Amino acid sequence: MRLKIISFITLLLVIVSIHSCSKKDTTHNIEISNPEKLNQLLDHYVEEDYYPFIYARLEDLDGKLIYEHSAVNQRVLPNKSITKDSWIRIWSMSKIVTISILLDLVEDEILSLEDPVSKFIPQFKNLEVAVSHDGKSLNKYEWGNRSKACPIALIPNDSIMTVRHLINHKAGFYYATTGFECLDTLLAQQNLPLAEDSDDLISKLSKLPLVQHSGEAYFYGTNTTVLGIVAEKATGKSLNQLVSERITTPLKIDGLRYGLPPNENLLPTYTGRDSILRTAKKGELDIFGPDVPDYDSRHQLFLGGEGMLATADGYADFIRMLLRRGQLNGYRYLNKETVEEMYSPHTQLDNPYGYNGYNLWVSGDSMRIKKQGEEGLWIGGGYECTHFWADPKRNFVGLIMSQNNEVRSPGYNMNDDFRGALYQQLWESEK
Numbered sequence: 001m002r003l004k005i006i007s008f009i010t011l012l013l014v015i016v017s018i019h020s021c022s023k024k025d026t027t028h029n030i031e032i033s034n035p036e037k038l039n040q041l042l043d044h045y046v047e048e049d050y051y052p053f054i055y056a057r058l059e060d061l062d063g064k065l066i067y068e069h070s071a072v073n074q075r076v077l078p079n080k081s082i083t084k085d086s087w088i089r090i091w092s093m094s095k096i097v098t099i100s101i102l103l104d105l106v107e108d109e110i111l112s113l114e115d116p117v118s119k120f121i122p123q124f125k126n127l128e129v130a131v132s133h134d135g136k137s138l139n140k141y142e143w144g145n146r147s148k149a150c151p152i153a154l155i156p157n158d159s160i161m162t163v164r165h166l167i168n169h170k171a172g173f174y175y176a177t178t179g180f181e182c183l184d185t186l187l188a189q190q191n192l193p194l195a196e197d198s199d200d201l202i203s204k205l206s207k208l209p210l211v212q213h214s215g216e217a218y219f220y221g222t223n224t225t226v227l228g229i230v231a232e233k234a235t236g237k238s239l240n241q242l243v244s245e246r247i248t249t250p251l252k253i254d255g256l257r258y259g260l261p262p263n264e265n266l267l268p269t270y271t272g273r274d275s276i277l278r279t280a281k282k283g284e285l286d287i288f289g290p291d292v293p294d295y296d297s298r299h300q301l302f303l304g305g306e307g308m309l310a311t312a313d314g315y316a317d318f319i320r321m322l323l324r325r326g327q328l329n330g331y332r333y334l335n336k337e338t339v340e341e342m343y344s345p346h347t348q349l350d351n352p353y354g355y356n357g358y359n360l361w362v363s364g365d366s367m368r369i370k371k372q373g374e375e376g377l378w379i380g381g382g383y384e385c386t387h388f389w390a391d392p393k394r395n396f397v398g399l400i401m402s403q404n405n406e407v408r409s410p411g412y413n414m415n416d417d418f419r420g421a422l423y424q425q426l427w428e429s430e431k
Contacts (some may be wrong), residue, residue: 030058030066030396031429032422039069041421042414046071049277050411051385051402052270053082056418057312061323061395067422076270076277084313085255087264088401089295091306091382095224095359096342097256097318098304099167101242102231103338103358111234113164117171117226120233123206124161124226128154129172130183130209139217143179150182154209161214166227167358168347172210174221176289183211188289192222197300198229198238218347224359228304239302251321252329255314258307259297266295266309269384272408285405287383306383312399315388319397322378323390343378343392373419387415394426 032038042054052073058066070082105111111120118125131137132149141149157172165171176187186208195201205226211219228239235242240258248256260266269292271280283290293307301307310318317328322342326334343357354364361379368375378390385402400415407414 030060030394030426032058032067033425033429035067035069037425038067038418038421039071041418042069043071045411045414046073049073049075050272050407050414051404052076052267052277053080053402054414055082055084055086055312055399055401057084057316057399057401058422059316059320059397061320063317063320066396073277076279077267082401085311086401087255087260087266087309087311088386089266089293089382089384089403090308090310090315090386091384092359093310093315093380093382093386093388094303094308095305096322096380097243097247097308098224098228098231098239099342099358100322100334101239101246102163102167102227103342104246104334105231105234107335107338111163111230113162113167115163117161117163117166117230120230121202121226123202127157127161127172127206128209129157129213130180130211131155137212137216138178138180138183139212139219141180146179147181149180152180152182152209157210157213159214159216163227163230165214166223166230168356169218169220169223169359170215170347171223171226172212172214172216172219173205173223173226174211174219175287177287178211178221180211183209184289188286190289191291192225192288193291193293193301193303195301198232198302201225201301202229218356222305224305225303228302231304232302238300239304243308247318247333250331251317251333252331253314253317255311256318257309258295258302259299260295260309261297267403270404271406272404272411273406275408277404277408280405285383312401316397316399319378319388319390319399323392323395323397370416371420371424372416373423381415389419398422 042056045051046054055070057068060066072080072082130152133151133153138149161171176184178184190204192204195204231242232239269280269285270277271284285292293303321328322339325336326332326339343360343362345355347356349355353366354362363375363377363379365375367373381387385404387400390397
């Protein structure tokens with residue numbers, strides 16, 4: 001009898017083990033039935049002059065390649081090869097990297113999300129707030145109607161700016177593309193990317209008013225750039241050092257950094273603003289005004305919201321770390337609870353298309369309804385058409401990389417079209 005009971009228990013454990021392994025394999029085994037259809041979609045957007053190139057890459061949770069395709073526009077980039085190791089300007093995809101460093105410092109109790117920003121940057125203690133000439137909050141003006149707010153008036157900030165405000169884009173910093181011409185001109189005159197270092201950047205930002213009272217509302221801008229300065233002042237180390245010491249070295253990520261590696265060249269900047277794909281002229285990428293980051297490894301300015309370079313392979317590793325809830329290659333960088341906080345709802349909670357975590361957009365059911373992807377994806381992107389997402393349901397990451405600003409219509413549909421075509425195949429395989 002005892003032998004029969006042991007045999008039954010053994011059989012039960014085997015069944016449970018088989019079921020568990022089968023479930024795990026189903027979750028991680030991504031089946032793309034027709035990769036050529038995806039290739040043709042990306043080729044179309046390149047051959048029709050919407051993009052100078054498109055490189056797409058999908059990796060599973062362990063870094064195994066699921067899909068890869070590179071399409072290069074031979075008219076603008078003749079004889080050029082774009083691979084997983086090509087260096088790309090990732091702009092706002094820098095933000096989640098900087099935020100992760102800040103949260104790592106919180107875990108180490110070096111600072112708190114509720115700390116006043118002035119604790120680390122005293123020059124920001126008395127920043128003023130811009131309002132319309134008749135005292136109206138600039139947040140009350142809809143896009144296209146903002147010229148009526150000028151000339152602006154300045155009033156005291158009625159709240160204390162915190163580190164959390166910086167993470168959630170509620171501090172009041174902005175880009176030179178607000179639509180308030182009088183405000184955009186002030187920022188452009190400071191030419192922030194040409195600051196020598198963080199102290200010079202602080203000096204330039206100190207001369208500018210905030211776009212709102214801190215904590216008033218979500219307003220996308222250079223908040224994460226300031227967050228990077230906070231990390232520097234709190235540790236006494238440059239953001240470049242923090243990325244290396246806390247992320248790339250212990251996690252063994254090669255393709256993520258500040259400054260261009262030796263003997264490497266960056267791709268040109270392109271634009272489609274004239275309904276034709278061409279090299280962009282100076283000042284046409286006007287997010288800061290006349291200039292953009294120079295990516296010179298000798299330059300001691302590290303823009304936490306915009307200034308990083310990455311390869312598709314390197315950035316995929318970073319996103320896989322988030323998908324693995326804070327660890328990669330045997331090293332734990334962030335606590336599981338910290339990563340969960342990064343994709344929890346924080347801002348834009350009334351948006352019908354999803355919500356914003358800590359600069360991770362989490363898609364709503366509209367993406368599934370529109371057949372453009374899945375609900376619950378963690379999504380982000382950059383100023384020159386870099387794009388990523390993580391699928392926590394199927395445990396894989398996707399990247400679509402290019403270098404173009406102001407893509408002519410309907411070129412901006414490419415990300416949704418690709419994701420949609422991919423998920424159509426995934427849904428079919430899962431039936």
